[in-house]
Amino acid sequence: MSISQSLLAEFEVQAPVTRKFLERLPEDKLTWKPHHKSMSAGQLAYHLASVPGGVVRFVQSNPVQAPEFAAFQQPTSRQEILKTFEESIATVRIQLPKFDDAAMKETWCMVAGGQEVLAQPRAEFLRDVMLSHWYQHRGQFSVY
DSSP states (O other), X not given: OOHHHHHHHHHXXXXXXHHHHHHTSOGGGTTOOSSTTSOOHHHHHHHHHHHHHHHHHHTTSSSEEOOOOOOOOOOSOHHHHHHHHHHHHHHHHHHGGGOOHHHHHSEEEXXXXXXXXXXXXXXXXXXXXXXXXXXXXXXXXXXO
């Protein structure tokens, strides 16, 4: 099994779990925050919905400019979150298999201000951010 197939297999098991969490977000709680410094439930759900596809798109270039992180988007409905999630899943299913093992093992670099700020195998970044980061936020969402 290739590296991308292995990551995709894990993703396919975890995506329905994440969907269940997102489907259960009460429509009237999208703006609720456990603390004034926290993301709202809707913002966190939207982040969960968009991370996998966004990360796969992000690693397509090498090197890549570090993103400018802005405030997380506040969705207006659970349906908007679920639509974003479906688009994100489709992106992963289409784009992830395009990476062969050589591309997955390639040192992938992120730069900011002309300086390298991260260099690691592309597969490692995908594991860390597309999956582990996703799981961490799903756990955070579970306590909301």
